[in-house]
Amino acid sequence: MxxxxxxxxxxxxxxxxxxxxxxxxxxxxxxxxxxxxxxxxxxxxxxxxxxxxxxxxxxxxxxxxxxxxxxxxxxxxxxxxxxxxxxxxxxxxxxxxxxxxxxxxxxxxxxxxxxxxxxxxxxxxxxxxxxxxxxxxxxxxxxxxxxxxxxxxxxxxxxxxxxxxxxxxxxxxxxxxxxxxxxxxxxxxxxxxxxxFDALTNLYNRRAFFTFGEQRIKECIDKEQPIAVMMIDVDYFKRVNDQFGHDAGDAALKWIGKKIGDHIRSSDVAARIGGEEFALILANTDHETAIKVGQRLRASVFESNFRWHDKAIPLSISIGVNCQPLACKDIKHMLMQADKGLYIAKNSGRNQLVENDDTLVGAALS
Incomplete structure (x- = not known):
């Protein structure tokens, strides 16, 4: 500053x-x-x-x-x-x-x-x-x-x-x-x-996520459009910090933030809402499209090579998704449902995408 x-x-x-x-x-x-x-x-x-x-x-x-x-x-x-x-x-x-x-x-x-x-x-x-x-x-x-x-x-x-x-x-x-x-x-x-904005990832921060997210949800409600919310967590992120240092961890979060930005539209809302947690609001997005976007993002992180000082560090993410045919007013409720899917994904082997109805999508890490 x-x-x-x-x-x-x-x-x-x-x-x-x-x-x-x-x-x-x-x-x-x-x-x-x-x-x-x-x-x-x-x-x-x-x-x-x-x-x-x-x-x-x-x-x-x-x-x-x-x-x-x-x-x-x-x-x-x-x-x-x-x-x-x-x-x-x-x-x-x-x-x-x-x-x-x-x-x-x-x-x-x-x-x-x-x-x-x-x-x-x-x-x-x-x-x-x-x-x-x-x-x-x-x-x-x-x-x-x-x-x-x-x-x-x-x-x-x-x-x-x-x-x-x-x-x-x-x-x-x-x-x-x-x-x-x-x-x-x-x-x-x-x-x-x-x-x-979050200074590290250049995505929205938690406060802005709720501010702009509520605006996007209101737009979807007014237009009677579907909406999807995702909760994303970096798998075994503590290991990255412990083995390679916090600078490597910051670089990894920045790299994942860019991956997220590459897979969403300008009308979507993406934020880093916690240490290694991210949240997405996909406006005017139906169930099938939301799953495709989430899977492409998950695969992109897992199959790409994040490098730190010429050393490859394997990364993966777990995703919880909540899709609504018509947007509901309560963004916190939608996040809570997506977070339930994320909890299941984390406890089922990670590197997975899970909907709020407990339907498992994606392959676990071997």
Whole structure:
């Protein structure tokens, strides 16, 4: 949690610096009215103008994928600074160069935001839209500068550039207001994730299982659909911990959690509700389908090779199933019936699937 917060705060720091640098660029550029110092009021200002979206891009990259590094972004400022110093005698060319670089940076930022897995987040959508507008605006400015590049100074008008600057300031202000909202909503989403998911298996935890499970059951009741509940327990799990250590046990639970995830639909509810116990709610699932799913899962665990430090560790699971032609309101009752099947499976040799009516399905371990 601390590492996560520090990394997200770092992305927020980049955004804050981006705003400060942009404001500094405008202050330096406005000095043109008072002093005739081209290197400062044009070249330094342009370097700061390029640095601002570079920091914004880096902040977005850190926010979306903090585990990765993007050294190329850091080199953009250095390369641009060198290029602008070389172009300092040619003011219109240097500003044309600045407009193109800034347009590219804004486009790159919009592209990475559009690839975010949380694209449905309204603040992600707003930011993406703002950066696209930024990019289009800078391209328009570059096109205009190209069209007047060969004109005599007396024929060049700054009115269009002044209008573009005002629009640019408005867009930048809007972006600066949205950045904090993105940060705080992402932090809030992470806290919700911590409250609902088991950190080891990435399945729901016990509390979330009952919360979302009751919602799924209500949906099945409203639609008069069948439902199935499963209780799953890892066989002889204590032996894994005793022989190979708790790290191996954690890895085994994570591996089984992934197996469970691979065998269910997105509409199903899967959770780790105890040490080595898992529970499933299969919405709109009849008796025959539930048995097939359970058997495939049981066989997949037993027939696959879980490896720990290049050593194969045999694993198996026992499953209790309760199927209802029409979902009943009491999730605890359904779990209790599935747990009875699990108890029979555990006491009948393990690596079995048993329904709540005591019907044995599956082969016991030899």
């Amino acid at each position: 601390a590492i996560y917060s520090q990394r997200r705060q770092r992305s927020f720091l980049y955004w804050g610096l981006s705003c400060v640098v942009f404001a500094s660029a405008e202050v330096v550029a406005s000095l043109r009215v008072f002093i005739d110092f081209t290197l400062l009021t044009y070249t330094v200002a342009d370097i700061l103008i390029i640095t601002a979206p570079t920091l914004a891009l880096y902040g977005v990259l850190w926010h979306l994928t903090p585990e990765r590094q993007y050294p190329v972004v850091k080199y953009i400022c250095v390369g641009s600074a060198v290029a602008l110093l070389a172009l300092s005698p040619y003011l219109m060319l240097s500003q044309l160069f600045t407009s193109l670089v800034v347009a590219t940076l804004f486009a790159a930022t919009a592209f990475h935001l559009s690839k975010a897995r949380v694209l449905t987040n309204i603040y992600i959508l707003i930011l993406t839209f703002l950066f696209v507008l930024h990019s289009v605006l800078m391209l328009g400015q570059a096109a205009y500068m190209s069209s007047i590049l060969s004109l005599p100074i007396s024929d060049k008008s700054n009115h269009i550039l002044e209008i573009i600057l005002v629009i640019h300031l408005v867009l930048t202000t809007c972006t600066a207001l949205v950045f904090p909202m993105l940060y705080f909503t992402r932090s809030e989403a992470h806290l919700i994730n911590l409250a609902n």
